[in-house]
Amino acid sequence: MKKGVLMVNLGSPDSTDPEDVKKYLGEFLMDERVIDFPLWARTLLVKGIILNTRPKKSAEAYSKIWWEKGSPLIVLSEMLQEKVSEKVDVPIVLAMRYGSPSMIQGLQKLNDMGVDEVLIFPLYPQFAMATTETILVLAEEIRAAHFPHMRFSDIPAFYNKPEYIEVLSRSIEEKIKDLDFEKLVFSYHGVPERHIRKSDVTKSHCKIDGTCCKTASAAHQFCYRHQCYETTRQVAEKLNLKEGTYFTSFQSRLGFDPWLQPYTDRTIERFGKEGIKKMAIVTPAFVSDCLETLEEIAMEGEEIFHEMGGKEFTTIPCLNDRDDWAHVVATWINDWAIVESSKAIA
Ligand SMILES: C=CC1=C(C)c2cc3[nH]c(cc4nc(cc5[nH]c(cc1n2)c(C)c5CCC(=O)O)C(CCC(=O)O)=C4C)c(C)c3C=C
Numbered sequence: 389m390k391k392g393v394l395m396v397n398l399g400s401p402d403s404t405d406p407e408d409v410k411k412y413l414g415e416f417l418m419d420e421r422v423i424d425f426p427l428w429a430r431t432l433l434v435k436g437i438i439l440n441t442r443p444k445k446s447a448e449a450y451s452k453i454w455w456e457k458g459s460p461l462i463v464l465s466e467m468l469q470e471k472v473s474e475k476v477d478v479p480i481v482l483a484m485r486y487g488s489p490s491m492i493q494g495l496q497k498l499n500d501m502g503v504d505e506v507l508i509f510p511l512y513p514q515f516a517m518a519t520t521e522t523i524l525v526l527a528e529e530i531r532a533a534h535f536p537h538m539r540f541s542d543i544p545a546f547y548n549k550p551e552y553i554e555v556l557s558r559s560i561e562e563k564i565k566d567l568d569f570e571k572l573v574f575s576y577h578g579v580p581e582r583h584i585r586k587s588d589v590t591k592s593h594c595k596i597d598g599t600c601c602k603t604a605s606a607a608h609q610f611c612y613r614h615q616c617y618e619t620t621r622q623v624a625e626k627l628n629l630k631e632g633t634y635f636t637s638f639q640s641r642l643g644f645d646p647w648l649q650p651y652t653d654r655t656i657e658r659f660g661k662e663g664i665k666k667m668a669i670v671t672p673a674f675v676s677d678c679l680e681t682l683e684e685i686a687m688e689g690e691e692i693f694h695e696m697g698g699k700e701f702t703t704i705p706c707l708n709d710r711d712d713w714a715h716v717v718a719t720w721i722n723d724w725a726i727v728e729s730s731k732a733i734a
């Protein structure tokens with residue numbers, strides 16, 4: 389069997405034109421694992437309401453962060469894929485869950501190379517049904533319909549993998565070592581609380597009450613909230629951060645349902661009001677810088693902090709194509725390729 393890797397990130401619109409943003413948001417938000425309402429209600433909400441108002445606003449936001457080469461998320465994902473490709477012996481193809489290059493195009497490309505043993509690598513440190521799960525489900529649907537001869541395995545959420553914690557901690561340390569910051573915020577993309585309950589395999593563990601995520605449970609293999617807090621805890625331990633100087637919060641909520649709290653914007657506002665002058669913020673749910681880090685945090689977040697009287701607002705870049713991160717990704721891929729080869733020999 390010939391091996392290859394499908395590296396998958398979220399995706400971006402093709403351009404900042406509101407029509408392209410509308411097309412992208414339509415595909416994204418009609419995913420039943422993102423807006424998890426029955427089809428009729430999702431269609432009404434997305435096509436009847438969100439797509440009439442949001443694309444213009446989102447297009448303006450994208451215009452502020454767009455690069456000459458395109459969407460930062462896609463350019464940075466390509467840079468990672470290229471760097472990792474130099475360090476491994478198997479082909480790596482990059483695909484996006486929404487927009488292009490699509491997952492079906494990516495799998496077709498691998499198929500054309502003769503690859504039939506595929507490692508699906510979702511670029512998400514923490515599991516969520518709106519991210520990791522939807523990638524794996526779509527991959528399997530495409531496999532069954534178009535490439536039934538292929539065999540798939542995947543890289544599970546790596547929120548607590550020592551190599552990931554090491555690189556993330558180093559990326560933070562490099563930015564904060566000379567800062568003398570008062571508060572460090574770990575801001576993760578939010579999800580509706582309902583998503584956490586739906587992903588609870590035990591059906592009874594997740595109470596979202598502040599203690600469940602600290603109590604050992606089989607539910608945590610698929611609990612986004614637990615995995616976010618665990619990433620924060622392990623980094624804080626590695627960097628010897630003092631209790632009370634670091635916080636976990638959740639950003640980018642949409643709609644009126646309760647999402648994971650505390651919310652990042654309110655946390656920044658509170659710190660400003662409390663007289664905090666220097667804060668830093670890291671966004672570990674994102675492997676590549678994107679709209680949510682470059683605009684929502686680095687621009688809007690900074691503005692909120694300054695309006696509330698804060699002075700220094702330091703944003704810590706995502707891992708992007710850092711050499712040490714590319715090295716870790718390459719090691720995981722090489723480990724997979726070796727194990728799969730020895731299975732084939734046995
Ligand atoms: C119900 C809506 C959404 C859920 C649930 C959700 C989960 C989720 N998203 C990411 C990562 C990213 N999201 C990004 C943009 C983005 N997310 C939503 C909505 C939900 N996300 C929207 C509507 C948008 C588009 C922008 C906007 O209009 O505000 C991005 C950035 C994409 C880019 O092109 O730069 C990322 C990355 C995660 C990790 C996650 C759950 C854990």
Ligand SMILES: [Fe+2]
Pocket residue numbers: 577640
């Ligand atoms: Fe999102």
Ligand SMILES: [Fe+2]
Pocket residue numbers: 593594595596600601602607611613614
């Ligand atoms: Fe939990």
